[in-house]
Each structure stands twice: as C-alpha cells, then as structure tokens.
Amino acid sequence: MVSASELQALRESYAAERPVYEALAGHIAEVAGEAIRRAGIYCRTESRAKDVASLIKKAIRKGYAGLEEVPDRAGARVILAFADSVPAADDIVGRVFEVRWREDKSQGLSPDQFGYLGIHYGVSVRQEDRDARDRFGDRVCELQLHTTAQRAWADVSHELLYKPDASPERDVARVLYRLMALMEVFDESVVRARETLKVMPDWKEAAVLGGLEQLFLVMTAREFDRELSLTVLRALVPAYGDEDAHQIESRVREFVNLNGAKIERIFREYGDDLRHPMLFQPETLLVFERLEADPFTLKDQWQHVLPLELLEGTAEVWGVAL
Amino acid sequence: MPRPDLSALQIDSAIVHDVPARRVHADSGAPVFSEIDSELTQELRIYFREKIGTSLGHAAFEVGFDPGATSPVPRLVTSLFDGTAPDIVQPSKDMARHLYDSQTGVNPPGLLTAIKGSLEGRGALAILKLEREDGVRVLQGERNGLPTFDIQAIHDLMLTQKTKVFKVGLFLQPAKERDPIEGLVSDKQRGYVPTSEVADFFLRRFLGCVLRLAPEVMTRRLFDAAEKFINESVQPPEKKAKYQLALMAELGSQDAEFRPRGFAERHLDVRHRQPFIDALTAEQVPDNVVRKDTKLVESHLRKLRMDFESGVLVVVPPGAVGEQVEVEELDDGRTHVDIKDKLRAIGGKR
Numbered sequence: 001m002v003s004a005s006e007l008q009a010l011r012e013s014y015a016a017e018r019p020v021y022e023a024l025a026g027h028i029a030e031v032a033g034e035a036i037r038r039a040g041i042y043c044r045t046e047s048r049a050k051d052v053a054s055l056i057k058k059a060i061r062k063g064y065a066g067l068e069e070v071p072d073r074a075g076a077r078v079i080l081a082f083a084d085s086v087p088a089a090d091d092i093v094g095r096v097f098e099v100r101w102r103e104d105k106s107q108g109l110s111p112d113q114f115g116y117l118g119i120h121y122g123v124s125v126r127q128e129d130r131d132a133r134d135r136f137g138d139r140v141c142e143l144q145l146h147t148t149a150q151r152a153w154a155d156v157s158h159e160l161l162y163k164p165d166a167s168p169e170r171d172v173a174r175v176l177y178r179l180m181a182l183m184e185v186f187d188e189s190v191v192r193a194r195e196t197l198k199v200m201p202d203w204k205e206a207a208v209l210g211g212l213e214q215l216f217l218v219m220t221a222r223e224f225d226r227e228l229s230l231t232v233l234r235a236l237v238p239a240y241g242d243e244d245a246h247q248i249e250s251r252v253r254e255f256v257n258l259n260g261a262k263i264e265r266i267f268r269e270y271g272d273d274l275r276h277p278m279l280f281q282p283e284t285l286l287v288f289e290r291l292e293a294d295p296f297t298l299k300d301q302w303q304h305v306l307p308l309e310l311l312e313g314t315a316e317v318w319g320v321a322l
Numbered sequence: 323m324p325r326p327d328l329s330a331l332q333i334d335s336a337i338v339h340d341v342p343a344r345r346v347h348a349d350s351g352a353p354v355f356s357e358i359d360s361e362l363t364q365e366l367r368i369y370f371r372e373k374i375g376t377s378l379g380h381a382a383f384e385v386g387f388d389p390g391a392t393s394p395v396p397r398l399v400t401s402l403f404d405g406t407a408p409d410i411v412q413p414s415k416d417m418a419r420h421l422y423d424s425q426t427g428v429n430p431p432g433l434l435t436a437i438k439g440s441l442e443g444r445g446a447l448a449i450l451k452l453e454r455e456d457g458v459r460v461l462q463g464e465r466n467g468l469p470t471f472d473i474q475a476i477h478d479l480m481l482t483q484k485t486k487v488f489k490v491g492l493f494l495q496p497a498k499e500r501d502p503i504e505g506l507v508s509d510k511q512r513g514y515v516p517t518s519e520v521a522d523f524f525l526r527r528f529l530g531c532v533l534r535l536a537p538e539v540m541t542r543r544l545f546d547a548a549e550k551f552i553n554e555s556v557q558p559p560e561k562k563a564k565y566q567l568a569l570m571a572e573l574g575s576q577d578a579e580f581r582p583r584g585f586a587e588r589h590l591d592v593r594h595r596q597p598f599i600d601a602l603t604a605e606q607v608p609d610n611v612v613r614k615d616t617k618l619v620e621s622h623l624r625k626l627r628m629d630f631e632s633g634v635l636v637v638v639p640p641g642a643v644g645e646q647v648e649v650e651e652l653d654d655g656r657t658h659v660d661i662k663d664k665l666r667a668i669g670g671k672r
Binding site: 265273294300318319320 | 330586596
C-alpha cells in the first residue's frame with residue numbers, strides 16, 4: 001500500500017513534470033500523424049498527458065510508489081479512417097519512433113471471440129532526433145493505433161466493462177459481444193464500400209476535392225465553386241496517371257508544405273485581383289503542383305476542357321512560362 | 323546561376339523615358355526624360371512582375387556584363403546596387419540617352435523603363451525597352467440622343483496582355499560582394515543568325531552584356547543530352563528515329579534559337595515531354611531557349627546513324643527516313659530496317 005508521503009512526493013514530482021509529458025504527447029501525435037498522412041493515409045490524432053488527480057488515483061489503486069512505475073503518463077492516439085491502413089501505419093510507427101513495447105490487442109483473441117482490436121505501443125523519440133531527444137530524453141509515451149470504430153468502442157467499453165472483478169450478466173454480455181462484432185463488420189464494410197466507390201464516376205475527383213478543400217480553406221477561408229472544381233478536376237486528375245485520390249492528395253499536401261509561404265503570398269497579393277478568376281479555387285493548389293512537376297501533361301489535359309488562357313494566367317501568377 | 327523565382331519579384335519604383343527613333347539626316351528630337359519615378363499601384367506592380375516573369379520565363383538567356391563593353395549600363399547598374407546612385411532617376415536617364423545615341427535608323431522608337439526592386443533578398447533592376455502599341459477602346463455614350471459605344475483609337479498603349487516576349491534585362495545584386503552581377507535577358511525571337519546587328523543590339527550594344535555560356539558549348543551540351551535521352555529513354559525504335567530526325571532538323575534549321583519546351587511540344591509524345599526536359603536540366607541545359615551555334619555538332623547533323631548489336635551500321639540522310647528507308651520494331655524486340663533504293667556502289671570498308 002502506498003503511503004501518504006509517497007503520494008505527496010508523487011503529486012509534486014508529476015506536477016512539475018507534467019508540462020513535459022503534455023509536450024511529449026503532442027509531439028508524438030504530431031510526428032505520427034504527419035508521417036502517416038505523408039504516406040497518403042488519412043488519420044486524426046489526439047494527445048493528452050494524464051492529469052495529476054488521475055495519476056494519483058491510479059497510484060493508490062495500483063500501489064505505485066514512484067513516478068517511473070506509472071506507465072501512461074503521456075498518451076497519444078492515431079485514428080485511421082480505414083482498417084486496411086493499419087498494417088502500413090504500424091510499419092510507419094516502427095520507423096519514426098523507438099518502440100519500447102508493442103501489443104496487438106487482436107492477437108489475444110481466439111477466432112470465436114470479439115473484442116478491442118487496436119495496437120498499443122510504448123514509444124520514445126528516436127536517438128537521431130537530437131532536438132526532441134534533448135527535450136524529452138527517453139521518456140515513454142503510450143501510442144494507440146486504431147480505426148474510428150475501434151476508437152468509439154474503446155471509449156464506450158471503458159464505461160460499460162470497467163468492473164474488473166465481475167462479469168456482465170449473460171444477456172448484457174451477448175449485447176456487448178454483438179456490438180464488438182458490429183464494430184468489425186463496420187470496418188470491413190467501409191473498406192469494401194470504398195473499393196466500390198473507387199470505380200464509380202466522379203468519386204475520385206470528389207475525394208481529391210475533399211483533400212484540397214481542407215488545405216485551401218486553411219490558407220484562404222474563402223468560398224469556392226464546387227461544380228467548377230469538379231469540372232476542372234475531371235481534366236486534371238488524369239494528369240496523375242494511375243495514382244489514387246489519397247496518393248494525389250498526399251502529393252499535393254507535400255507540395256503545399258514545401259511551398260506554403262509562396263502560396264500564401266500569392267493568395268494575399270491577389271486577394272482583390274479579378275483578372276484571375278480561377279485562382280481562388282482549391283484545385284489551384286493542384287495546378288501549381290503540376291506546373292512544377294509536369295506542365296506538359298497538365299496543359300495537354302487542360303485544353304480538352306477549358307480555354308488555355310485560363311491556365312496561362314495561373315502559370316503567370318506562379319512564375320512559370322507555359 | 324540558379325533560376326530565381328520571378329513570381330517573388332517585389333517592385334519598389336519604376337520610371338519611364340521616351341526614346342524616339344534616331345534619324346541620322348533628320349531632326350528627330352531627343353529623348354523625353356522623366357525627372358521623378360511614376361506612381362505605382364499594387365495592381366501595376368503585380369502586372370509588371372507578371373509580364374517580366376513571362377518574358378524571361380519564355381526566352382531568357384543568362385548573361386553577364388562584358389568587361390570590354392563601351393556601354394555605360396554596367397556601371398549604372400552597379401551604381402544602383404552599391405548605393406552610389408541615390409535613386410533610379412539619373413541612372414535611368416543616362417541609360418535612355420545611351421539607348422538613343424547607340425540606335426541607328428533600323429531601331430524603332432521605344433519607352434525605356436527602369437524598374438527597381440528586390441528578389442529573394444537581393445536588389446533587382448529590370449531594364450525594359452518597350453514599344454508603343456495601338457488599340458481601340460469603347461466607352462458608353464450617346465449619339466443623336468441614342469445610347470451607343472464610342473470607339474476611340476489609342477496609340478500609347480504599353481505592354482499589353484498579348485505581349486508575351488519583349489526586350490527586358492533583369493539584373494540581380496550579387497549575394498557576395500566580390501561576385502559579378504548576374505542577369506537574365508529576353509528579346510523578341512527574330513530568327514536571325516546570332517551575329518546580326520539587329521538581333522544583338524539590345525544585348526550587346528545597349529546593355530553591354532555577353533551570354534554567360536558560349537552558344538557552341540551549350541548547343542553541343544543540348545545535342546548530347548537530347549541524344550542520350552532518345553537512346554536511353556525512348557521506345558520503340560521508330561519513335562527514336564522520329565525524335566532524332568526532329569532534333570537534327572531543328573538544330574540544322576535557320577532559326578537562331580532552339581527552344582526545348584517548344585521542341586518537346588511539337589515533336590514528342592506527351593509522356594516523353596517532361597522527362598526530356600528533366601534530362602536536359604540534369605545536364606544544365608536551359609529549358610526555355612538556347613542560342614544556337616552548331617559548330618561543334620555540324621558533322622552529327624548530316625546523317626542519321628543506327629548501330630546494331632551484330633555490328634551492322636546504317637547511315638541514313640535524314641530525308642531518306644520514311645522514303646527510301648523504313649524503321650519498325652518487331653514483336654521480339656529487334657528492329658527491322660527496310661531500304662529500297664538503287665545500289666550505287668559496294669566495296670570493302672575504308
């Protein structure tokens with residue numbers, strides 16, 4: 001049993017260190033999220049440092065006497081849209097962090113069992129990342145990797161099943177297991193639906209637009225003409241060959257990261273300029289990217305759909321001669 | 323010189339001087355000078371930037387000042403960069419006077435425009451020789467009490483939307499004190515041979531510049547890079563032959579300049595265009611324009627040569643491909659060359 005003085009010491013030492021754990025959790029979430037998104041995998045991230053009160057309660061419950069015994073001082077989550085992205089994301093986590101431990105929750109389940117399917121890790125920043133290492137040392141952050149459905153189940157199950165010394169009534173247990181099965185079916189169905197939508201007309205352009213819209217709104221917060229965007233994207237998306245919507249978005253996102261200052265300057269300088277009607281549309285980010293990477297294919301695709309003068313105007317703004 | 327991002331050119335001031343045509347035996351007047359820079363709105367700054375960027379993007383050569391030049395422009399540009407000249411007025415007037423004095427009867431009148439600014443943290447000076455353009459405009463009005471549009475002739479337009487390439491030199495302040503001033507110069511494509519007085523007036527006589535890279539060296543570099551691309555990256559063989567013939571034809575033509583991007587668009591399949599430009603860029607060949615001098619590649623332009631694995635060698639005049647000579651790829655990857663012609667002679671190889 002932990003003593004009152006040990007709890008006091010624990011409270012004081014963790015209160016002093018908590019800002020570092022909060023920063024660590026944020027850093028881990030940011031690094032994981034960026035690395036996974038750069039691979040063309042859409043994801044959200046969350047992070048938190050355990051609050052002091054929760055840590056003390058856990059210490060009382062588990063009998064922890066020292067801070068080093070408390071495992072999840074910092075926690076981060078990566079939430080994926082699609083279950084078939086998990087293997088690639090798992091691989092990325094292994095590359096961008098030092099993985100101290102890894103627990104695939106699905107491995108503990110027999111084929112006739114349902115349960116939580118996420119992957120949990122204990123990670124610290126890599127030795128090569130000198131700045132982060134100087135800041136965080138070898139402190140460990142718990143990182144959870146799961147899908148949206150698994151995330152929902154993780155939140156709910158914490159409330160429903162948190163009675164370690166008692167099992168639910170048979171009827172209630174059956175309901176809970178059906179929910180877990182439904183979660184797996186949900187994830188599989190989402191992947192199957194995505195594969196079906198991929199071959200439908202307009203879907204790829206709409207998916208690309210969804211990604212561009214996010215980037216565009218962050219930079220300009222402007223309204224745009226969605227129908228015009230889809231018309232232009234129908235011409236431009238073939239310029240990317242066989243790349244799917246996620247790959248295209250990932251490529252444009254990387255381009256925007258590298259050229260963000262220039263793009264923001266252009267949007268700022270041309271804010272009231274009526275000579276370039278196509279400039280304030282999300283697909284302009286894609287046009288800029290193609291003007292640098294392959295203006296020939298861009299020009300060839302463009303002139304099937306729109307007057308070349310409109311593309312020349314955008315090229316002039318970007319500083320490229322077509 | 324790494325190509326600067328011309329879309330980032332920041333314009334601080336601009337001044338315009340009117341330089342009439344110089345008639346040796348007539349009283350044609352003298353330049354009309356401005357004594358203060360022109361007022362610029364943000365819209366005008368952006369407009370000038372776009373026009374300069376487009377012209378240089380299409381047709382700029384890398385240049386440096388010629389140490390042996392008699393033009394005062396190098397000295398005047400230097401004075402603006404080193405702070406000797408407090409502003410743009412006097413140096414630009416001197417440039418306008420020099421332009422007038424060095425013109426002959428064949429040079430048209432123009433507006434000498436000097437634009438001072440900065441680019442990527444370095445001082446920048448653009449010198450433009452623009453010509454007045456004609457146009458018409460319409461204004462809503464009335465005639466005989468009825469609504470109509472008045473059509474008015476305008477004779478003093480400058481740098482209209484349709485003008486893509488014009489005479490402009492952009493000079494950048496050196497990043498390090500002892501480095502030479504670097505520049506980019508574009509001029510309207512004339513198709514004359516490079517030694518023509520008219521073609522070189524703006525670059526050499528007025529600006530006092532020389533091309534940084536000797537045309538014969540750059541032409542050789544272009545030819546080697548293009549040929550390497552065709553051999554290593556293009557299939558099937560008849561496509562190789564087509565591209566090679568196009569390259570030889572354009573290099574052997576009377577045009578004073580070779581434009582890689584234009585060549586790619588006219589002669590290459592879409593999928594080959596960007597890789598072709600990338601291949602040239604990797605060998606430091608500009609993608610917009612190369613001043614041609616085929617001195618070092620003349621012998622390579624007369625005949626098309628095909629070397630085969632077995633040691634067979636076929637040498638073909640470019641005009642014979644598609645006529646007496648057909649090239650096609652076989653299903654097994656070999657190439658079939660079909661020659662139908664009267665045999666003139668046969669003998670041991672000398």
